[in-house]
Amino acid sequence: MRQFTVLKHSLAMAIVATTSLSTVSEASAQNFFGRLFNSNRNVQQDGPHAPVRRVQPAPQVKAPAATAPSAPVAAAPAARPKPAPIKKVSAPSYYTYRTPALVPINFARLLPTGSAEITGSIEPAAAESAFDRALDGLRDYQLTAEKEIAAAIEKHYAAHPDFIWVQDGSTHARAEAALAVLDDAASYGLEPGDYQVTRLSAAAEGEVSATTEAGLIRFEMALSARVLRYIRDAHAGRINPNLISGYHDFPDKPIDYAAALDSLTSGIDVKSYLETQHPQNAEYRALRSELKTLRAELPETAIRVDPKLLLKPGQSSSELPKMLSLIVQKSDAAYKAAHGAAIEANAGGEIYTPELVTAVKAAQEAHGLKADGVIGPRTVAVIAGMSKADKINKVEVALEQLRWHPSQLGDTLVLLNAASFQAIYRENGVDKLTMRTVVGSPATQTSFFYDEIERVEYNPYWGVPRSIIVNEMLPRLLNDPGYLDRAGYEVTDAKGQRIPSSAINWAAHGSNIPYNVRQTPSEANALGELKIMFPNKHAIYMHDTPQKSFFSRDARALSHGCVRLSDPRGMAAAVLGSDLAHVEAKLAKGHSSEKITRKIPVYVAYFTAWPNQAGQVSYVPDVYDRDEKVLTALRKTSDSRAPAM
Known part of the structure; x- marks a missing residue:
């Protein structure tokens, strides 16, 4: 019995010592990690891998001696900090579209000096031109335009006080050419009302009076304002796509309006000049032709079915x-x-x-x-x-979207159309490779932008985006901190130091996780055997996937936003200008990276109407409901421009 008591006492002492040692060691490790948290956290997930340095184990700490052999004292458990609140990382949002405000054109700087004090008529000086004599007609004239256009008109006519569109008291031939183009705006999917200009009446032609002079100068300014608006819309689009949502990401397409007015003043062919402001690519021409065909068709009598119908076996529907x-x-x-x-x-x-x-x-x-x-x-x-109406809407949206892109898309390119779940590789103007893709789900949509392909990575690491770490991994890590260690992931701090996932108190930081997580190359890697990079702020790229079964589905909006390819080796060989044997040899050598040696633009696109190379337009469902957002913005734009004068 005494032997049992002694044994029991010895075990108790051992437990106290072990518990104390464990507690102090854990606290020391946490203090060490805490010193790392203030470092820079903005490390690109897909950038070059930083050197790996393992964390040294905490020094052994001697357990405190028991105060009395007969009454061991249990060590007090280390106080854990209160878990930080976790706020999920939100996907980009859609905005309420707001049109830029129009401003009144300030004609004051064009009027003769001191004209603001003049209340009666003035006998014009002998040297006055027809333009100078007509300027008084601008005194109480109200004309609004986009801010940049208003400034360009004020600057141009102050520096060049002369008519562009009027000659000998009537409209110049170039004015008739410009008006004809504005009248034809609908053929490009533009809204003719946005460019409306009141014509000179018959009474204003011939002998010029003070009244007709006012009409001439007002016609001049109105036509200049609307022609510049047409140039703006044809070149860059009627709406700003970046004001639609955080998924839209397009650079500005600046326009030199002053240079445009100078060109229009010269002897150029006005019709050709205005028409060349539109995108100059085959897709734009095919869509314009399709729009003309659709509008010429007879009213439809076809049976219409709800385009959003979802009917499964055993269910019922009036459709x-x-x-x-x-x-x-x-x-x-x-x-x-x-x-x-x-x-x-x-x-x-x-x-x-x-x-x-x-x-x-x-x-x-x-x-x-x-x-x-x-x-x-x-x-x-x-x-x-x-329906015919739906097709017209889709074509008009596609024409607008193409205006956000470069006028020339390029002879060699990659098109990733999320709406049709399709990737196309085009070389020297010929579509040489077409494949199925898996794109972002409606909750984690693939963005809409264009970039340039830079490299192919073989047997890649997967830098886990912060949204996935916080929204999907963190809930599991709170209960199972060692999950990432077992699943083939590496955790590093901002300095590249490797830290075991099991050693981290994941509850301490809420959503502000100060670590990077990446999955090592393997058959289970989310990126498969290769990825094709065009680094961008959305962390979107093309890649392989172990989930091959997804490609057999018709609707493939299933990813976190990146574009999965059904034939990644084929795409890699194409953009590299090599062959499959080259790609296979690279894959056999393990993890590596290869630069693209030529300029290949990649269009991460979203077109629900798109022509093939024969000009035949295909229509697909609007999986992200983006078309309606564009149509709403277009309607708001027309409403804001409604008073044409």
Whole structure:
């Protein structure tokens, strides 16, 4: 019995010593990590890997001696700080679009010195020009324009006090050419009302009076303002895409309005000059041609199905009979022989029965869709098609979006169209490679911008974005700090020092995690075997994926924002100007990086209407609901410009 008591006492002492040692060591480690937290945290996730330095273990601390052998004292547990609040990292948001304010053009600097005090008529000096004599007509004239355009008009006419659009008391030939272009604005998807100018009346032509002089000078200024607006819209777009959402990211497209007025004053062909302000690429021309064709078509009488229909087996919908009618209309004799009886037996019914599911699957397969039996937006779009009005809206949106891009897209490029889940590699004007993609989900959308491809990384590391660390990893790390160690991730501080995930108090920092997390190269790596980089602030790039099954789906908005490629090796070989053998050899050597030696623009795009190289336009559903945001901004722009004068 005494031996048992002694053994029991010895075990108790050992436990006290071990507990004290563990507690002090943990506290020492936390103090060490705390000294690292004030360093710079803005480390690019996909930048070069910093040198790895492992954290040295904390020094051994001797446990305090027990005060009495018979009454061991338990060590007080270390006080843990109160967990910091965790605020999830939000995705970019959509804004309420606000149009830039129009400003009145200040004609005061154009008027003769002291004219503000003159109340009566003045006998014009013999040397006065027709322009000088007409200036008094601007005294109480109110004309608004965009701020930059107003400034350009004030500056130009102060430096060059002469007419551009008027000659011998009537409109100049160049004015007629400009007015014809403005009248044709709708053919480019622009709004003609934005460029409206009141013509000179017949009474204003011929003999010039004080009244007609006022009309001439006002016509001059109004036409200059609206021509410059047309140039602005044709060159850069009617709206500012960056005011739509944080997903839109386009550089400014500056315009030298003063130079434009100088050019229009010269003997250039006004019609050609104005038309060349539009994008000069084949896609823009094809979309404009499609718009003309659509508007010329007769009013439609087709059956219309809700484009957002989502009907699963066993459910019911009033849209089902219309969908079945369209399937029959667009099917061949073999399909009707196999499934016509089942559809006819359920004609008018709204319940999606097993017999109808079989018929719909066959129709999906016939139209190149995944035969899953679910009647969703993509099935409706492909089988039912879109209304004429919807197509016109999509083409007008696409024309506007192209105006945000460079006029010449380039002969060699990569187009990543998130709306159609498609990647295209074009070389010397020919589409040489087309593949399926997986893009961002509606909650984590792929952004809309353009850049230039810089390099290919083989067997890459995956620098985990902060949004994923905070929103998805952190909840698990709070209960399982060693999760990242076991899952093949490396954790480093801002100085590149490696820190075991299990040694970090993840609750201490809330959303302000002062660590970088990356996944090491492996078959399980989220980026697969390679990624193609065009560094940008959105941390978006092209890459491989271990989740190959996603490419068999029709709707593939499933990622965190990056673009997954169904044929990453093919795309890598294409942008490198090499072949698959070269890419395979690089992959066999482990982690490495290879620079792109030529300039290849990449367009991370979003077009729900887009032409192929033959000029045929395809239409796809608006998975992010972005088209309506653009249409709303366009309507607001027209409303803000409504008073043409």
